[in-house]
Amino acid sequence: MERVPTxxxxxxxxxxxxxxxxxxxxxxxxxxxxxxxFCSQFLYTGAAKYKEPGxxxxxxxxxxxxxxxxxxxLGWDLEELExxxxxxxxxxxxxxxFHPLEKKKVLTMSMPELSKKVIEMxxxxxxxxxxxxxxxxxxxxxEDKFQIxxxxxxxxxxxxxxxVTSLLTAEIPEKGERSEFIDFVGDMVIKLDTMYVRDxxxxxxxxxxxxxxxxxxxxxxxxxxxxGIEVTKL
Ligand SMILES: Nc1ncnc2c1ncn2[C@@H]1O[C@H](COP(=O)(O)OP(=O)(O)OP(=O)(O)O)[C@@H](O)[C@H]1O
Ligand SMILES: [Mg+2]
Numbered sequence: 001m002e003r004v005p006t007x008x009x010x011x012x013x014x015x016x017x018x019x020x021x022x023x024x025x026x027x028x029x030x031x032x033x034x035x036x037x038f039c040s041q042f043l044y045t046g047a048a049k050y051k052e053p054g055x056x057x058x059x060x061x062x063x064x065x066x067x068x069x070x071x072x073x074l075g076w077d078l079e080e081l082e083x084x085x086x087x088x089x090x091x092x093x094x095x096x097x098f099h100p101l102e103k104k105k106v107l108t109m110s111m112p113e114l115s116k117k118v119i120e121m122x123x124x125x126x127x128x129x130x131x132x133x134x135x136x137x138x139x140x141x142x143e144d145k146f147q148i149x150x151x152x153x154x155x156x157x158x159x160x161x162x163x164v165t166s167l168l169t170a171e172i173p174e175k176g177e178r179s180e181f182i183d184f185v186g187d188m189v190i191k192l193d194t195m196y197v198r199d200x201x202x203x204x205x206x207x208x209x210x211x212x213x214x215x216x217x218x219x220x221x222x223x224x225x226x227x228g229i230e231v232t233k234l
Contacts, residue, residue, distance in 0.1 A: 001213070004129070004165045007045025008038065010231030014216040015207060019188065022160045023211070026135075026182055028170045029192030033203065034224050035169040036061065038192070039131040040070045041228050042167055044078065047086035052128035055121055056089045059137045063089035074228050088125045094141060111142055115155040122162055130159065134169040135182055145181060152185050187211040192222075205231060 003018035012018045019025055027035050043054035058066060066089070067078045081087040094114070099106040109117075122130065132138075142148045159166050170182050172191075183189045189209040194201050205222045207215045222231040 005045060005050075006038075006042045007049065008041050008229050008231065009227065010220070010222070010233060011205070011229070013233075014205075014220060014231065015188075015210060016213055016215070019165050020211070020213055021165055022163050023187035024156050024159065024166050024168065024185070025188040025190060026168050026170055026186035027190045027192065028172050028183070030172050030174055030194065033192035033194065034222075034229050035171075035192060036066060036133055037070070037073065037224060038190075038229055039133050039167050039169060040066060040076075040078070041074075043087060043129055043131060044070070044076050044081070046129040047081045048076075051086070053085065053125050054087050054129040055125055055127045055131070056087065057118065057121075057130070057132045058089065058091050059094070059132070059134060061133070063091045073224075073226065075226070085125070088121065088127070090121060094137070096141075107141060111138075111148055111151040114138070115151055115158070118155060119158045119162075122159070122164055127164055130164050130166040132166070132168045134171055136169075136171045139170075139182065149181055149185060152182075156185065183209065188213075188215075 002021055003016065004021050005012050005018040027038055029035050039056065043056055046052035046054050070076050070078055078087055082089065095108045096105045097108055138148065168186065188207065188211065191206045191208055193204050195204055203222050203224070205220045218234055220231050220234065222229055
């Protein structure tokens with residue numbers, strides 16, 4: 001099967017060469033585990049190596065900060081790719097505001113409006129790779145979970161129709177549970193985590209689900225270095 005390489009050293013080998021084309025991957029992890037870096041490497045690889053345009057939808061972090069961090073950590077110039085129209089950053093801010101007619105607080109964007117805008121953005125940029133960082137806030141904002149689940153499935157169908165391979169990040173709080181419904185709708189789930197070996201903290205990556213593909217079932221140590229995320233060969 002054809003694959004979509006992420007360019008992340010060691011990761012593509014874990015999953016038979018890369019992501020399944022048009023699939024939706026959920027990257028779950030605690031704060032600071034490298035989710036944003038993973039997404040940036042995926043889009044950079046697509047744009048710089050494979051001439052595949054990418055869209056980065058950032059719901060909480062400023063686009064400037066993501067670009068700055070990537071330049072600082074990896075030395076990659078995402079802004080240059082943006083100028084060449086190979087990358088598009090979309091800082092999406094959804095707020096709760098008081099609606100004078102309805103006399104209650106309402107969201108500035110509904111889930112169907114959000115889906116429509118995402119699809120319009122894919123069509124106008126001809127994107128083949130897409131990132132939503134993070135979907136946790138979408139999950140928190142919309143109260144009707146059945147509705148967001150069905151809306152997300154419809155949105156993912158839109159990605160598949162257009163041959164877009166996507167990465168969605170989901171935060172796992174340090175303490176307490178997160179809603180895991182998003183894992184059910186994704187085609188693939190990657191977990192980034194940390195563990196302590198004596199007094200040293202190690203980063204570990206596992207692939208817990210991958211539809212239509214074989215994948216490694218091992219726990220893979222990884223590092224974040226000036227070359228980005230590097231999964232250690234077992
Ligand atoms: N040059 C570097 N060398 C080593 N580690 C680095 C370097 N630059 C960044 N890091 C690590 O990368 C982490 C940040 O990664 P990133 O922002 O991708 O995490 P995240 O999972 O998206 O976090 P959040 O949940 O807060 O959004 C930092 O916590 C830091 O440990
Ligand atoms: Mg992040």
